[in-house]
Amino acid sequence: MEFFSQYSTAWLLGLATALLATGLVAGVLAGLLGVGGGIVIVPVLYHLFTLLGVDESVRMHAAVGTSLATIIPTSILSSRAHEKRGSLDRSLIKRLMPSVVLGVIVGSVASRFLSGASLTAVFASIALLVAINMAFKRDGVAVADGLPGTAGTALLGSGIGGMSTLMGIGGGTLSVPILNALRVPMHTAVGTGAMLGMLISVPGALAFILNGLDVPLRPPLSLGYVNMLGFALIVPATLATTGWGAKLAHSVDARRLRQVFALFLALTAARMFYGLLT
Template identity: 80%
Template sequence: MELFNNYSTAWLLGLALALLATGVVAGILAGLLGVGGGIVIVPVLYHLFTLLGVDESVRMHVTVGTSLATIIPTSIMSSRAHRKRGSLDMALLKKLMPSVVVGVLVGSVLSGFLSGQVLTAVFAVMALLVAINMAFKRDGFSLGDGLPGPVGTSLIGGAIGGISTLMGIGGGTLSVPILNAFRTPMHTAVGTGATLGMVISLPGALGFLINGLGVPNLPPASVGYVNLLGMALIVPATMVTTAWGARLAHAIDARRLRQVFALFLTLTSLRMFYGLLS
């Protein structure tokens, strides 16, 4: 295929193996920590594309767009599983979904105008906040009994949708701790967050795909800002290894593991800030 003519066989093989490894790492950590795959996939893909020399002007856009695309099938499966177990609160979902969709649309439009540096900064800031929450969250912390009124709920949903889209994550990383802080039971927060991931990832990925059409310097096998090779290799690996991570979680100190992952996110955030400032 002409698409691959400008790349050596060794480069393409390295890309394929690295993407497969990304899926393995993302799946295991997602299963171990109960976090969405996007919060793992984005930093790993970012470092991978940096090592492989993907042009800086498109690097973060392809990272975010590909991450959102990989979340689509896994969020659909996760949402169905949680619904069968009764951990999906439809009333809560109906309250949040309209504003989440609006947030996704706003994030998708903004992504076409924002530079890679801005997207990197958004992820770096939010990853640092997530790391702090994971490392120092106190049991029993609460912002209130139930979500606030319509205006407050709309602001929360819009923020979850918009920020998640710009970060390339499915939303569970933000929605689960937020819902839990408003005294939503953890199982319900996780199940509802999984469904929000589906609501976010599909239009979000489509937005990045459209915004990237015709853009130069994309890595091979990319349609817009979505790398199809990355999606094809990451999704199966993630789906298989998430179960491995879930089994490992029973043999490992979860609190210590979350602290280690928080350190990983902190280092990733600092690395991104360093790249922006250097």
């Protein structure tokens, strides 16, 4: 606790408020857009760890690991909510599950050898692509009718699992636009993405805990690369709003919200790239 003694009570209250607000927003977006709360949680934690003076070599790893841990309860609640509304396709999940889990394993191993700067570059690059897709993709545009063959599905699932693990995000961020482009209805894609988030976050978080156990310079109150303070404050707020977001997904035209969120992602990616270059 000596680490926190250097900060005023007002500053620490501001930190706690920021983490709670992050959880609230992440929960709504996880249920509403199926993007996975990690796409919000990772950049916020990254910048908070920067303000706290956490070393750059572990800053992004801690943000990613903590985010994956918070996604576990979020994805469970979100997938249950979508299942009740009939928007969870278990046949899709069964086809994607083996390759998604394989991708998580590959991503977890790769994260152990990536520097903090490299991991930041990965997040910023994919976040920028997601932002472009969110901002400019037209509804109803498809590239194929259903999942590809066995080899194509394996490549697709492993890519979703691997990149989601490296970014600390739920599978929905990548799987929802991909499934929707394969003519999977948006509501079904969102519900299925929530379940994939659970398949990614559980082994992914465990891997980041194990990978960071003996690493120095981590944020205080951390278990491996999972910061327990961030986890404890973000999860309750996220759980409180995920179900509400899932309900909104069935009654709200989210196109305008996607565009606003795309701007947030683009600015976040630009800020990360700027930090890497300066």
